[in-house]
Amino acid sequence: MLQLTNGQWSSLYNIFSFGLISMLACTVFTLVGQSRVLPKYRSALVMSSMVTFIAGYHYFRIFNSFNESSMKQAVSVGTSQGSFNEAYRYVDWILTVPLLLVEVIAVLGLAKAASSSLINRLVPASAAMIILGYPGEISSVNSTKILFGVLSTIPFLYILYVLFVELGNSLDRQPEGVAATVGRLRLLLIATWGVYPISYLIPILVKNPTANQMASLFTDRQIGYTIADVAAKCVFGLTIFKIARMKSAAEGMADSH
């Protein structure tokens, strides 16, 4: 059991609720916004709706799991029945992270061959990154954590290489203003994805934490993950929507839409 203070407990309770409704509101927004972009960019919006829908479901489960696994602000952690189920995040990521990458490629509207080549490399790499992270996340042995952390970093670096080096070349062919927005999208991606390895490293870096420190670390990690998820999925999806609008306008869609 992890004894949280009243403030820690209610912060988590409320931030999970914030994550949940942000995801659902974003889902409705991107679904309704479909008709405001050219048909060729709608698949990027649908991907974004799926990402936030799946994440909204998981925040609903995380919220309930947190509430039901706590009693007087003491949270039961672990993998036994009735514990706070951290694995929801990994199930979420295995579905949403590949979709997020497909979303970026779809909104760029590249030639079919170029799109397929990117998807065929990024989707398996992102799946490998998450699958390799999980054994480290659940292990309490530092050497196992470090081994899987390193293994998981290899596909992560490969994804960054593809997004920053290979994709950079295609940005020159995007309409004015779009390249800058896509640039910001990539920065958003690296800034938010950077939260996850930091969270992962915290239990390795803090030696023999006291009960109070453990409660703080748990709270900070959950808050960090939630803010990163909202940025990486909602803000990301809204940026995708903006890019799709800009490209639709550049390609002659009437401004009245």
Add this chain to the structure above:
Amino acid sequence: MLQLTNGQWSSLYNIFSFGLISMLACTVFTLVGQSRVLPKYRSALVMSSMVTFIAGYHYFRIFNSFNESSMKQAVSVGTSQGSFNEAYRYVDWILTVPLLLVEVIAVLGLAKAASSSLINRLVPASAAMIILGYPGEISSVNSTKILFGVLSTIPFLYILYVLFVELGNSLDRQPEGVAATVGRLRLLLIATWGVYPISYLIPILVKNPTANQMASLFTDRQIGYTIADVAAKCVFGLTIFKIARMKSAAEGMADSH
């Protein structure tokens, strides 16, 4: 009662949740994607939405049933009130398996007479396959299990014959690339459907299992069913969507859609 380890219990809890949200996300995706294919292929997409919607409902029930029938990772199995309800799967299959077959036929866009003839044979055969399997599934007598296993295999083989021999002839008339994708769809079907008879056979093949073996077999069977269901319904539905898009493009639907 079946005593699972923490790892087994939480794996099942999470894979049921994964099945549930995969089905629901797929349902929204195929519903929203309707406008991106020609009207004649929309019925295939609606079938796919119905399949994943029905399966999503059943995974919601299975998830709850598993959680509520367990206490400290010990699962109550059987048919009494409060036990883990295995019958949800059969109720799901009796509805979704005939729909899946209709989905394949609908996306091929055959002549009306050919479609009707296939549906009139495949739907009753698939219903017979599932109805005949159930008495064997719930029986604890091996001779009963084998009898109904054999009876259920007859319509199964007939379905495979129709899909692989009769349908093979119509593939020559499909546009380029479509025949190959339909070929992969049939392989997906046979690979996923192959999981069910293997799961069915396990209790017959393992003699006098220990309590630990029973827990492993239960866990493996549920994981196998869930992965097979996600492949046979979600991946299958996305492949149907891809075929419908390819055929719509081949028949002159503007690429911008």
